[in-house]
Amino acid sequence: MAERRKAVRENVEGPFFVDTTCIDCDTCRQLAPATFGETGEFSFVRSQPRDAAQQRAALQALVACPTGSIGASDKSAIPAAVRDFPLPVAPRVYYCGFNSPKSFGGNSYFVEHPAGNWLIDSPRFVEHLARRFAEMGGLRYIFLTHRDDVADAAKYAARFGAARIIHRHELASQPDAEHVVEGSEAVHVAPGFLAIPTPGHTRGHCVLLHREFLFSGDHIWWSRARGRLSASRDVCWYNWPLQVQSVELLRNYDFEWVLPGHGERAHFHAVEMRSQMQRLAAALAAPSQ
Numbered sequence: 001m002a003e004r005r006k007a008v009r010e011n012v013e014g015p016f017f018v019d020t021t022c023i024d025c026d027t028c029r030q031l032a033p034a035t036f037g038e039t040g041e042f043s044f045v046r047s048q049p050r051d052a053a054q055q056r057a058a059l060q061a062l063v064a065c066p067t068g069s070i071g072a073s074d075k076s077a078i079p080a081a082v083r084d085f086p087l088p089v090a091p092r093v094y095y096c097g098f099n100s101p102k103s104f105g106g107n108s109y110f111v112e113h114p115a116g117n118w119l120i121d122s123p124r125f126v127e128h129l130a131r132r133f134a135e136m137g138g139l140r141y142i143f144l145t146h147r148d149d150v151a152d153a154a155k156y157a158a159r160f161g162a163a164r165i166i167h168r169h170e171l172a173s174q175p176d177a178e179h180v181v182e183g184s185e186a187v188h189v190a191p192g193f194l195a196i197p198t199p200g201h202t203r204g205h206c207v208l209l210h211r212e213f214l215f216s217g218d219h220i221w222w223s224r225a226r227g228r229l230s231a232s233r234d235v236c237w238y239n240w241p242l243q244v245q246s247v248e249l250l251r252n253y254d255f256e257w258v259l260p261g262h263g264e265r266a267h268f269h270a271v272e273m274r275s276q277m278q279r280l281a282a283a284l285a286a287p288s289q
């Protein structure tokens with residue numbers, strides 16, 4: 001629970017505040033950009049919510065914050081914000097919220113599917129989400145893009161008897177995963193769900209392509225600051241030239257959404273997404289990258 005006495009200095013006065021337990025993961029700025037900004041070290045309240053929509057978005061950020069670093073004077077509306085999750089992103093695709101500190105606040109997603117529902121990376125284990133997943137038909141598969149974002153996957157797998165899917169080279173983070181992706185070739189892990197190895201950020205990083213949705217883990221994301229798709233050498237833990245190659249590889253696929261672990265989501269028509277991928281590849285090939 002956030003504490004006023006630890007409040008970040010830059011917060012503007014008012015009911016919402018961020019305290020210095022913040023890990024600057026960007027979750028609140030993605031959910032409520034009108035309210036939260038970045039000091040360079042922490043998130044902070046740059047403008048108090050001005051209407052009901054901004055107020056609800058700020059409360060959703062409070063709920064999703066992995067470190068409980070957002071405080072609000074009036075807590076009466078928090079239960080309603082909890083009930084908003086998982087938040088619809090597109091038909092049958094949801095953002096789970098309840099980001100976990102174990103994954104540095106990584107985003108996770110839920111996909112409703114007639115052959116069994118999917119979780120892509122893992123949120124904190126919270127009873128509310130488990131109950132909602134159960135109401136929506138349970139969980140059959142948990143796809144883990146890479147070792148950093150497994151969070152409470154084992155608890156969700158145990159609750160629902162779901163199969164966790166992860167690449168061999170990430171297995172140390174989830175040693176008892178039920179399904180292991182091998183090698184460097186794209187493979188259908190279930191009909192309509194293609195795991196594409198994208199080594200670079202980590203050795204066994206994989207993205208998941210389902211219809212027009214690319215669940216991109218920490219391989220690529222939309223950057224607000226750059227106004228384009230992005231990947232970063234600064235958060236590449238394994239092999240940067242390989243990550244650049246993996247971006248090139250993705251240009252062989254059509255998709256309309258990029259749904260990342262960290263960073264903003266992107267949504268374009270497939271033709272425009274192809275040119276966005278081209279821009280990214282050109283940027284990564286530039287000497288400054």
Ligand SMILES: [Fe+2]
Pocket residue numbers: 146148149201218
């Ligand atoms: Fe990562």
